[in-house]
Structure formats: structure tokens, C-alpha cells
Amino acid sequence: MxxxxxxxxxxxxxxxxxxxxxxxxxxxxxxxxxxxxxxxxxxxxxxxxxxxxxxxxxxxxxxxxxxxxxGNPNVPTPNPPSALQSVEGKLSIQSIDDLIVGAHRIILCGVAFEKPQSMRAMVTEAARRDYQGLALICKRVGTGTPCDGNVASKFGAAIVVQCFMPGGLDLATKLVQDGILCGKPAQAGTTYKPCQLSD
Known part of the structure; x- marks a missing residue:
């Protein structure tokens, strides 16, 4: 006991x-x-x-x-409120692949500069001449762009967007038509025309 x-x-x-x-x-x-x-x-x-x-x-x-x-990618994750807002402002072209709209550094989804590097300065000057200061409204990737699901919504400090000029024309479409940028089918499918090897 x-x-x-x-x-x-x-x-x-x-x-x-x-x-x-x-x-x-x-x-x-x-x-x-x-x-x-x-x-x-x-x-x-x-x-x-x-x-x-x-x-x-x-x-x-x-x-x-x-x-x-x-670990399930099919479960939607809510976007923070700031990620759903559009970006508006005037376009500032630092170089052909360094663009700013308002106070935001941007990357146009579905297009890229794929010309020889020796043409970079000439292409940048052509883009500045035709598009510098243009008022744009941009949608972030994930809010109904051709790149949704194919690219991230941010790349470093830059946000990935689709931008529209006054009248609703897609800026990336216009830059591809002018031969300044090339479409990236892996990012946006057939939305933007890719450059030919001879370009």
C-alpha cells in the first residue's frame, strides 16, 4: 500500500x-x-x-x-486587394525592356525584345518617339490577361501586365506590329505574333 x-x-x-x-x-x-x-x-x-x-x-x-x-495547385489562393487593382499612368521608357507606368515598373506579358543587342538603342529610341508619355491602363496578370496561368504576376520589382492605349488597343499588339517586340507563344499563346528568324 x-x-x-x-x-x-x-x-x-x-x-x-x-x-x-x-x-x-x-x-x-x-x-x-x-x-x-x-x-x-x-x-x-x-x-x-x-x-x-x-x-x-x-x-x-x-x-x-x-x-x-x-500542396494542391487547384485550390485558388485569394489575391491581396492591391494585386487586383489596375495600374494607370503615363508610359516612361527607360529602355525597350525597362518600362514604367505611373510609379510602377512593368513587364508587358506575352512579348519580349528578341532582336540583336546591337539594335537595342535604335529600337528604344523608336519606342520613345512613338509611345513615351502615352496614357495607359494596365491589367495585372491574373485578372484576365492572355498570360494568366502561364507567367507569374511579378518579376523582381516589376509587375507583369497587359496595357491598353486610349481607344482600347493593346500596347503589346502595337509594339509587335511595329516590329519593336516579339510575341512569346509560351506566355500568351497566339495573342501576339512571334518574330521570324529573319527579322
Whole structure:
């Protein structure tokens, strides 16, 4: 028989009896509540094991659902409010592949400069002459552009966009027609015409 003191706690024969000065059962000793329930015979060891197993099974199932959803690309992730806003402002051409609209550095989705590097300065000057200061309204990738699902919405500090000139004409379409930029079918499908090897 084991006797342990906790106030006036007596443990004997796997039964718990806690007495105060009036010989009433008291449950304020430093034992967990499940231990008191087991010792008093209210909860058997078998039931405690079963409850522990069920709780563990629920925890594992819940954790596996969370992990599965994190790795599932089909689960849509909400865009922050700023990512859904359009970008508006005047076009500033630093170089043919360094464009700014308003206060945002942009990359036009679906097109790129693929001419020989020796032509970069000449092409940049042609683009500045025809498009510098043009008012544009741009949609970010992910909000209904031809590049949705094919390219990221940001590249470094630049946002990837589709821009429209006054009258609704797509800026990238116009730059491809003028021979300044080339379409990238991997990004935008057949929306923009790719350059021919002889260009």
C-alpha cells in the first residue's frame, strides 16, 4: 500500500481518497483530472486509451487535410486587394525592356525584345518617339490577361501586365506590329505574333 500526502491525500490500492477536515472528497490535488477519473473508477483505462486513440486519429486526419491543401495547385489562393487593382499612368521608357507606368515598373506579358543587342538603342529610341508619355491602363496578370496561368504576376520589382492605349488597343499588339517586340507563344499563346528568324 502506497501513501502519498497532498493536503490530506491518501492513495491506496489504486483508489483515490482525498479527505478534508470533514472527510469529503476533494479534487484540488496536483493530479490531472483524467487521473482522478481513472482512480475513482469513473473512467476505465481501456476507455482512456480509446479516447486517446480517437483524438490522435482526428488530429492526424486534420493535419493531412491541411498539408494536402497547401500542396494542391487547384485550390485558388485569394489575391491581396492591391494585386487586383489596375495600374494607370503615363508610359516612361527607360529602355525597350525597362518600362514604367505611373510609379510602377512593368513587364508587358506575352512579348519580349528578341532582336540583336546591337539594335537595342535604335529600337528604344523608336519606342520613345512613338509611345513615351502615352496614357495607359494596365491589367495585372491574373485578372484576365492572355498570360494568366502561364507567367507569374511579378518579376523582381516589376509587375507583369497587359496595357491598353486610349481607344482600347493593346500596347503589346502595337509594339509587335511595329516590329519593336516579339510575341512569346509560351506566355500568351497566339495573342501576339512571334518574330521570324529573319527579322
Amino acid at each position: 502506497e501513501i502519498t500526502e497532498c493536503g490530506k491525500l491518501v492513495i491506496a490500492d489504486a483508489r483515490l481518497a482525498v479527505f478534508d477536515e470533514y472527510n469529503l472528497i476533494e479534487r484540488s490535488c496536483l493530479l490531472p483530472s483524467w487521473a482522478i477519473l481513472v482512480a475513482e473508477g469513473i473512467l476505465s483505462v481501456r476507455r482512456l486509451g480509446l479516447l486517446t486513440t480517437i483524438a490522435l486519429a482526428f488530429a492526424v486526419a486534420f493535419l493531412s487535410i491541411i498539408i494536402a491543401q497547401r
